[in-house]
Amino acid sequence: MKKQIITVAGGGSTYTPGIIQAVLHGQNRLPVSEIRLYDIDATRNENMYLIIQYMLEQQGFSNIQVKQTANPEEAFTNADFIFSQIRVGGLTMREKDEKIPLKYGLVGQETCGLGGFAYGLRSIGPLLELVGFVQKYAPEAWILNYTNPETIISEAVRRQYPGIRMINVCDMTIGIEDTLAKNYGYDRDNWIATYYGLNHFGWYTKIYDKSLKRDIMPELLEKLQTQEIKEEDPSWNRAFNMIRFMVQQFPDNIPNNYLEYYFYPDMYVNYADPNYTRANTIMDGRERKTHEMAEKIRNKVEGDILDFYFGVHGVYIVDIAAALLNDEKKRFMLIVENKGAIPNLRADAVVEVPAYVGATGVEAIRLSAIGDFHKGLMEAQVAAEKLLVDAYFENSYQKALQAFTLNQTVPNATVAKQVLDEMIKANEAYWPELNK
Ligand code: G6P
Ligand code: MN
Helix, strand or coil: CCCEEEEEECCCCCCHHHHHHHHHHCCCCCCEEEEEEECCCHHHHHHHHHHHHHHHHHCCCCCCEEEEECCHHHHHCCCCEEEECCCCCHHHHHHHHHHHHHHCCCCCCCCCHHHHHHHHHHHHHHHHHHHHHHHHHCCCCEEEECCCCHHHHHHHHHHHCCCCCEEEECCHHHHHHHHHHHHHCCCHHHEEEEEEEECCEEEEEEEEECCCCEECHHHHHHHHHHCCCCCCCHHHHHHHHHHHHHHHHCCCCEECHHHHHHHCHHHHHHHCECCECHHHHHHHHHHHHHHHHHHHHHCCCCCCCCCCCCCHHHHHHHHHHHHHHCCCCEEEEEEEECCCCCCCCCCCCEEEEEEEEECCEEEECCCCCCCHHHHHHHHHHHHHHHHHHHHHHHCEHHHHHHHHHHCCCCCCHHHHHHHHHHHHHHCCCCCCCCEC
């Protein structure tokens, strides 16, 4: 099998070691000759380059070349797969996305609510630029995108580059499945899940277990009602137990944890510390650890140096790339243009649904019509996100204000405008101009 060239866009990310670890484990299905780290932040990229080289050496993969670059031509020419995980504005801007809405008593979150919208307007331009580079230097490559906020990014890319070889992926569904399986005593490898929604905004309707030969949804729902979930990371522990809380109120489906921001914004605002948000936790945690690892390698410190998260996230991405390469026709939850997958939802919505991946790309399955509760929520959210993407392409303040007002975490147009105006200032270096 031809060995593949993988380019990680946003190479300096703290997620990179986990992804590369998954690549190394996946050499039988996705053999690799070269890994390129592409990042506009030279310091972070250099740190990651040291870490990845060290990993490869330690694990006996000196046959795989590692390169680092900030030059798109070098990064993409002849690449087979682009793993896109850029974070426009970095954690500094994530912190603002989280803190500004909280100041106004609204949900402040990386991908949901107005923080997510601010992040969306920031990310569209650089993501389109990235896709443009890939079109120019590696038009046959597959882009696996997990840059957030994914529905908004997908909507923008779809408009500018219809038919692009890009797959939008989020690890949250397997994250949920993994956690449920571990906590409630199942083996997720046996699961065939049915789920629909928008990204970070959806519901499970069925989980068929191959070994038990039945739909285990009823028993999972019952366990969620009564049995606590235990997760090590406190904020994830809270998020997963919010799934339980939501099931207690709406017992028919298992919701994505991110729906808490739309259903119970008040609870989130009460819980959140407006002076210390998730971005701060990441800066003081993963970010600091990554920096320390690189420093130790630089100073030739001996002993156990590597300390990073390796789990579902990297494995999922490698699984999808392998499915494309080997025509595996494996099932994943993916973010695609609806086109009838959810038959009673507008065809041009970007949805997250089960899909099979093989050599020709993604084939989403056709689901049954959905009920009014979820449909109504999704329609409002889709419209808000489309308005935001319109605001980007039309440089329209009015469309941005409409998007902010329609966002389901926002109670009125007064506060929508206040947050929008403050976000415009905070994002001056990143957002397109919005004309009144
Ligand atoms: C999940 C979501 C991602 C999100 C991440 C945040 O993996 O699917 O979209 O970016 O969580 O995790 P963090 O640890 O950075 O808060
Ligand atoms: Mn996600």
